[in-house]
Amino acid sequence: MLNKVNWKEMWLSVGGMTAFxxxxxxxxxxxxxxxxxLQSKPCYQTIYFIIVLIISLGVxxxxxxxxxxxxxxxxxxxxxxxxxxxxxxxxxxxFGIDFIAELPQVIxxxxxxxxxxxxxxxxxxxxxxxxDRGFGINGLFLALPYSKWKPLLIALISALFFSLTHYFxxxxxxxPTILAVNQQVxxxxxxxxxxxxxxxxxxxxFYSILFHFMNNFTLWxxxxxxxxxxxxxxxxxxxGVVPLIYTLWCLRPKMMGENLRLFE
Numbered sequence: 001m002l003n004k005v006n007w008k009e010m011w012l013s014v015g016g017m018t019a020f021x022x023x024x025x026x027x028x029x030x031x032x033x034x035x036x037x038l039q040s041k042p043c044y045q046t047i048y049f050i051i052v053l054i055i056s057l058g059v060x061x062x063x064x065x066x067x068x069x070x071x072x073x074x075x076x077x078x079x080x081x082x083x084x085x086x087x088x089x090x091x092x093x094x095f096g097i098d099f100i101a102e103l104p105q106v107i108x109x110x111x112x113x114x115x116x117x118x119x120x121x122x123x124x125x126x127x128x129x130x131x132d133r134g135f136g137i138n139g140l141f142l143a144l145p146y147s148k149w150k151p152l153l154i155a156l157i158s159a160l161f162f163s164l165t166h167y168f169x170x171x172x173x174x175x176p177t178i179l180a181v182n183q184q185v186x187x188x189x190x191x192x193x194x195x196x197x198x199x200x201x202x203x204x205x206f207y208s209i210l211f212h213f214m215n216n217f218t219l220w221x222x223x224x225x226x227x228x229x230x231x232x233x234x235x236x237x238x239x240g241v242v243p244l245i246y247t248l249w250c251l252r253p254k255m256m257g258e259n260l261r262l263f264e
Contacts, residue, residue, distance in 0.1 A: 004145050005143060005144060005145060006142060006143045006144075007143070008143075009067070009139055009140075009142040009143035010139070010140070010143035010144075012066050012067075012139055012143075013067075013135070013136055013138070013139020013140050013142075013143055014136075014139075014157075014161065016059075016062060016066065016135055016136075016139065017131055017132060017135060017136045017161055018161075020055055020058070020059050020131055020135075021131065021165050021168075023055060024051065024052060024055050024127065025168050025171075027051055028048060028051060029171060029172075031044075031047065032044075032172065032173050033173060036173070039172065039173050039174050040174065040222040041222075042112050042113060042115070042116035042220055043112075043116075045115070045116040045117075045119040045120045045123070045220065046115070046116075046119055048119065048120070048123055049119035049120075049122065049123040052123045052124075052126065052127035053123070053126065053127075055127060056126055056127050056130045056131070059071075059127075059130050059131050059134065059135050060130060060134070060135075062135065063134060063135045063138050063139075066139070067138045067139055067142055069138045069141075069142075071130060071134035071135065071138065071205060072203055072204045072205065072206075073204060073205060073206050073209075074203075074204045074206060075204070075206050076202060076203075076204065087197060087198065087201050087250055088198075088207070090194065090242065090243070090246040091194050091195075091198065091211045092211075094194070094238070094239065094242065094243065095191070095194075095211050095214050095215040096211065096214050098214075098215075099214035099215070099217050102217060102218055102219065103217075105219055106217070106218070106219045109219060113219065113220055116220035117217065117218065117219055117220040118217075120216065120220055121213050121214075121216035121217040121218070122213055124212065124213075124216050125209045125210075125212035125213035125216060126209060128162065128212065129195065129205045129208045129209045129212055130205065132158050132161060132162045132192065133158060133195055133196060133199040133205045133208045134199075134205045136157075136158045136161065137154055137158055137196065137199055137200070140153075140154045140157055140158060141154060141260075147256075148253035148254075148256045149253065150256065150260065151200050151251040151255075151256060151259035151260060152247070152248070152251040154196065154200065155192075155193050155196035155197060155200065155247060155251055156193070158192060158196050159188075159189050159190070159191075159192030159193045159195075159196055160189060160192075162188055162189070162191075162192040163185045163186070163188040163189035163192055164185065166181060166184040166185045166188050167181060167185060169181055169184065183230060183232075183235060186235065186236075186239075186240065187235065187239050190239055190240050190243035190244060190247075191212075191215060191239070191243070193243050193244065193246075193247040194211070194243050194246060194247065195208035195211060195212060196208075196247075197246065197247055197250045197251060198211065200251070200259045200260070200262075201250065201258070201259060201262075202262065203262025204262075
């Protein structure tokens with residue numbers, strides 16, 4: 001077992017996540033700035049979905065080559081039937097209830113808006129989970145030393161990278177305010193912790209993709225990329241403190257074997 005950080009694997013994982021994100025961002029920004037107003041048209045979500053799907057395939061292939069470990073998309077129904085099923089309660093309350101409430105409003109819209117809403121949420125869920133919870137966690141698993149804190153460190157590093165990429169939203173033609181982006185980054189960090197827990201405990205990114213999709217799924221509008229701001233108090237308590245307690249409990253040192261078993 002490793003007793004110190006493997007810096008080669010660390011740089012491969014962090015560097016790979018960064019490179020794929022920058023590739024995606026450069027392509028999409030080039031398309032948006034060369035086609036004024038495209039960001040506000042539902043057809044852009046189809047273009048976006050195709051781009052991230054192609055890049056996601058590259059991330060999947062590279063994970064196997066660099067880390068000799070495929071990204072697992074499997075559905076293990078035994079997890080739902082045993083005590084592990086309890087790990088889905090907090091993500092469902094935080095990210096699933098709003099999805100259920102939003103669903104009737106979205107599906108009653110014109111087909112083009114339903115498709116835009118679907119592609120927007122699914123594209124982000126697939127690409128970001130394959131990149132950060134798939135490729136990233138595979139690399140961090142090899143990079144970090146084997147210790148009781150390893151699962152928590154993996155979750156913290158992957159969530160931090162995931163959250164900081166949201167600052168690039170300031171480069172969009174219809175950019176959100178700095179307040180909205182700061183809140184996006186805060187929210188994304190704790191969302192990333194929850195998604196890392198699901199990935200580590202199940203050994204699969206299927207569940208993180210599912211909850212990421214549910215979190216992002218909302219009715220597409222021409223101003224959908226301009227995020228609104230919320231009250232910091234409720235944001236911190238509901239989407240900060242609760243996910244943090246959930247993560248610390250699930251990834252506590254005495255559960256190290258359970259948290260790493262499916263990756264070993």
